[in-house]
Amino acid sequence: MSDALPSLRVERRTTTLRELALEKMRTAILDAHFHPGERLVERALCEELGVSRTVVREVLRHLETEGLVDSIPNQGPIVAILDLDTAAEIYEIRALLEGEAAMACARHAEESTFEELAACIDRIQHAFDTQDHQAVRAFTTAFYERMFTGGKKAVAWDIVQSLTARINRLRALTIASDDRGRQAVQEMRRMLAAIRARKPMEAREAAIAHVERVAEIARHLLCEGQEKASWRRAG
Structure with a gap:
């Protein structure tokens, strides 16, 4: 095969906006800026964090996998309640x-x-x-x-x-x-x-x-x- 394969090298970047927002939200939950059971409204979070709704949704999904956020039907994401x-x-x-x-x-x-x-x-x-x-x-x-x-x-x-x-x-x-x-x-x-x-x-x-x-x-x-x-x- 004469044509060279495209490079598979991954470009290394500085911390992404998503990672920064994730760390901010994780710390805010741990430090009780957001309280257990409190609704996490996307629009308000966009304004507080200064990021897009896409980033906010990705962050909330990640926090859900960590057990810090729960998604409630007909209500949306809330801070997970410690039981x-x-x-x-x-x-x-x-x-x-x-x-x-x-x-x-x-x-x-x-x-x-x-x-x-x-x-x-x-x-x-x-x-x-x-x-x-x-x-x-x-x-x-x-x-x-x-x-x-x-x-x-x-x-x-x-x-x-x-x-x-x-x-x-x-x-x-x-x-x-x-x-x-x-x-x-x-x-x-x-x-x-x-x-x-x-x-x-x-x-x-x-x-x-x-x-x-x-x-x-x-x-x-x-x-x-x-x-x-x-x-x-x-x-």
Whole structure:
């Protein structure tokens, strides 16, 4: 064949408008700029974000796949409502996967991993101290990514990543609760101490205890939110 085939090279671009809008909307939901159950009106979002309706629709579809948006028949897209059963299932999955990852990290991680995990915890501490909740979420995700990869649990981390948006939604709920910063950092330092000491079972137990503690906080806050919603409807 004499004619050369067209190039298959993909042009690398800077961040697209869609990606920027997606990040803005995701952060707005996590930071409660939009509240659970609130309608997401395309025209209003176009004006707020300064993008086309096509971009808004693509963003909403993507957020629906992440579990942050629900599409309601005859109503349209709304911010997904956090419910007790879904939250409990997410925490159950977290406990299973994070417990195994902590145990594997204690067994397999290189010494440099311990320092990287410690640095993440220090950044989380600072973010709590400055009330930068967005940074808390980002550095917490980085901590777990390092723990999973350090334990050679790449496939398990892929599963966690598929739930990242929902996990961060719950994280946004719990990290604002009273004294959670001090508790969370202490719990993560206990995890790291067991990992650094090469004590797999202690690391697993510390990781599961950390998830169980935050699951209980989330359950309390969600129940409290449901009660308040019931009072508003009754009034």
